Amino acid sequence: AKNNGRNRYSYFTASMQAHAQNRMRLSNDLHLALPGQQFELYYQPIVELATGQVHKAEALLRWQHPTRGMIPPDNFIPLAEETGLIVDIGNWVFYEAARQVKRLQSLHHASFQISINKSPVQFHNETHGHEAWISFLLMNDLPRQSIVVEITEGLLMHTDESISAQLLGFRDAGVQVALDDFGTGYSSLSYLKKFDIDYLKIDRIFVRNLSRNSSDMALCEAIVMMAHKLDIKVIAEGIETEEQRELLQQIGCDFGQGYLFSPPLPAPAFEAYLRP
Ligand code: C2E
Ligand code: CA
Numbered sequence: 001a002k003n004n005g006r007n008r009y010s011y012f013t014a015s016m017q018a019h020a021q022n023r024m025r026l027s028n029d030l031h032l033a034l035p036g037q038q039f040e041l042y043y044q045p046i047v048e049l050a051t052g053q054v055h056k057a058e059a060l061l062r063w064q065h066p067t068r069g070m071i072p073p074d075n076f077i078p079l080a081e082e083t084g085l086i087v088d089i090g091n092w093v094f095y096e097a098a099r100q101v102k103r104l105q106s107l108h109h110a111s112f113q114i115s116i117n118k119s120p121v122q123f124h125n126e127t128h129g130h131e132a133w134i135s136f137l138l139m140n141d142l143p144r145q146s147i148v149v150e151i152t153e154g155l156l157m158h159t160d161e162s163i164s165a166q167l168l169g170f171r172d173a174g175v176q177v178a179l180d181d182f183g184t185g186y187s188s189l190s191y192l193k194k195f196d197i198d199y200l201k202i203d204r205i206f207v208r209n210l211s212r213n214s215s216d217m218a219l220c221e222a223i224v225m226m227a228h229k230l231d232i233k234v235i236a237e238g239i240e241t242e243e244q245r246e247l248l249q250q251i252g253c254d255f256g257q258g259y260l261f262s263p264p265l266p267a268p269a270f271e272a273y274l275r276p
């Protein structure tokens, strides 16, 4: 038994060591990803439910690792946040999305919008980052509403002077803000009002089991009603079935996003998707 225990112990440390080594390697590789041009933005359509029109998309980051293939964001964003690399990566995401939105505005629709995800770490580590983005939009004759910044409830919960200033900076410049993953955190209604949030994204956990008399249905309905009272548009995430789409449209949800319409696509495929 003693021997067995020691084996288990050494197995445990060995696997911990492997895990740490793996992280270390991934972290080294992550440093090379930007200079190596290994990042790509995919675009997922955001559909206006009442009309089916697509004048918006969310940009989602993909890392094409030279040997490991495509690494999904959930596997490297946390590491990018811990290492601070998220600031440079996040700026790359902004400039790439801005370049693409300009293209889509001339190819497809003049008021096309792209939303990008901005990590709380970006807000904390680069407190004047929003100013560079705003002047970039100005200098390139891009309408301010070209880019929507998606933030999480956590950012609003742990807000301080600097975060408030940045959010109000976006608002005063006319850059819209969306609250991502709504319902999974604890954001209070007063924040939605205080920061003049433009969009609220209902997290896909509430969409997954949507059916006519479900409690999730009541919840989504209440969120939509409340948001509309505050003059906030609602985007439902993770729509995978026609039934979900129909129910959300019935309760007045403004926009939808999900595999039913399209998965996130590389820019050329997304442009093809938009073509009639
Ligand atoms: P998110 O912002 O909540 O993005 C939506 C996620 O849901 C995306 O995963 C998308 O591919 C996925 N999704 C879309 N439709 C469906 C559906 O119908 N069913 C299901 N099951 N999933 C769907 P993805 O692309 O893997 O991104 C995961 C998360 O990584 C994002 O969640 C976001 O938090 C983060 N992320 C992605 N790109 C960036 C970025 O550029 N910067 C930062 N800071 N975070 C990013
Ligand atoms: Ca998002």
Ligand code: CA
Residues within 6 Å of the ligand: 180, 181, 201, 203, 237
């Ligand atoms: Ca989300």
Ligand code: CA
Residues within 6 Å of the ligand: 180, 181
């Ligand atoms: Ca998320």
